[in-house]
Amino acid sequence: MNYLFNEIIDRKDGLGLKWNHLEQAFGSEEILPMWVADMDYANPQPIIDSLKKVLDGRILGYTAPPESLYNAIIHWQKERHQMELSKDSILFSPGVVPSIALIIQALTNEQDAILIHDPVYTPFSNMITLNKRRLVRSPLLIENNQFKMNFKDIEKKIIEEKVKLFILCNPQNPGGRVWSKKELTTLAELCKKHGVLIISDEIHGDLIFSPHQFTSLVTLDPSYQDFVLTLSAATKTFNIAGVKLSMIYIQNPKLYEQVSYYQECIEHSGLNTFGYVATETAFSKCEPWLKELMINLSDNLETITTCFDTELPNVSYMKPEGTYLFWFDCSSLRLTDEELMEHFVRVGKIALNSGAAYGPGGSQYLRLNFAAPKELVEEGLKRIKLAFEN
Ligand SMILES: Cc1ncc(COP(=O)(O)O)c(C=O)c1O
Incomplete structure (x- = not known):
């Protein structure tokens, strides 16, 4: 130890x-x-050292995300999660929860229905209701002391409530489920069939206990790139939540444009220096x-x-x-x-x-x-x- x-x-x-x-x-x-x-x-320690180096420069001016940060992210996602990313599918954000709020605003309208599991990480419901969207919950089932998705209920709610967006938590907070390929495929196929977008919050995706295997939803089928937006960060895995940086991966150029336009509207192009530096070090050295x-x-x-x-x-x-x-x-x-x-x-x-x-x-x-x-x-x-x- x-x-x-x-x-x-x-x-x-x-x-x-x-x-x-x-x-x-x-x-x-x-x-x-x-x-x-x-x-x-x-x-x-490499993260502490890289931040000290920034301070040693003695000027904390504006920063742009360096090429090396993009490369570190692309490499990490490919090696660990078989995700194919290019620079123009990556957006930065101050956090996964702010990204959820941003996507809700960019891709849905007031009163649109947004579906989540119940129970799930509290800010999902908060972001939906604060942004005046309609909160729809699909209760998780419990089998052998583990959460299971109720696909019948999910499809019923998608149809009855005319759901526009599903927010998935994988791995699941609070129950710690790492959704299987089969469960993820069934969910994604239902959303594809009914034209529902998916946000896949994968912030815990590197914290997996053997022999369980994490699958990033969008990697399961090339067609999922059309309607899945993936949220990720180094913050949970490397205990750097205070540096406030996360990533949004959008492989559908049209959705990417819509979300990045919204980011421009709130001027999120330049974020925190420490976030950029700590994230790059985390993914390249830790x-x-x-x-x-x-x-x-x-x-x-x-x-x-x-x-x-x-x-x-x-x-x-x-x-x-x-x-x-x-x-x-x-x-x-x-x-x-x-x-x-x-x-x-x-x-x-x-x-x-x-x-x-x-x-x-x-x-x-x-x-x-x-x-x-x-x-x-x-x-x-x-x-x-x-x-x-x-
Ligand atoms: C599932 C999930 N998403 C997002 C977050 C927070 O993300 P951020 O700090 O980047 O907003 C947490 C923190 O506990 C979480 O458990």
Whole structure:
């Protein structure tokens, strides 16, 4: 095990949301933060070094994305995900969520129906409703403690609600499913048949537990390039969410034009220097770090599932196939969603994400972020047990 992943870094003096926003979010500072999806691990050293080099230049002026950044992205997507990209299919954005908002505005109209799974990453629904589009949810099924898509329901909703856009989360947050080729193909074929565009949010696509294999939706068939827009970033994988840079891959030139025109309207052509530099370094120099990270996350996951299986045998959970998120069922406590959060804060002294925030289907669940040194994960487990036992 790499010692770097065991170091406990004091984040309390920094600006980080996860450790310094507890009072506002949970009403208490004396709790262990295992909520917001960033990691308590130091960034890869090459990223720190590349950012220091920028500072050593002593002038932080405007920056354009360098050719070498495009090359690093194209190489990463081809080698790891068999995705064929050219420079003119890549747009930059300050984040995946801003990209979702941008695409909604560029490619749909007010009151258009947009379909998402339930439960799913909270900002999907927020971006739809804030932009005055119609939110339609397709509940995920649970089989053998894993989420499954309900294709009958998806097609029914597409037809009845005249859905224009589907927003997919692959791998799935909060359940950690890495959708199979078959599931993805079935979904894409349904959308193709009914003329529905797809945004595929693949921000967790490099955080996959063996033997599961991630497939980028658009690579499954050349025809999918016509209607699939892929969102990706180095931020989740390499723990650099604060540098605020993500990518939009659009291989259909007409859709690319429409989205890039919208970006021009809000002047998103020049973004953050640190984002460009950190992303290029991540994709060109940090693959060895990612390998170590996955060993560490697998080990944490093993610790968690062993603890639940032996000490909380009546609590069901979804074993994630990707991501660093652990989704577990608290219905045995017989509390409302609000009481559940209050109980884990007061008794467990731990900050987790409320499942209800992910949609009605997330009710009674909590989400644990286990990207932290083992010692913190073990402390978190003690606190979760305390909450279940009291
Ligand atoms: C599925 C998913 N998409 C997007 C994001 C956030 O992306 P960004 O910070 O680039 O807006 C997250 C963060 O947790 C996420 O889980």
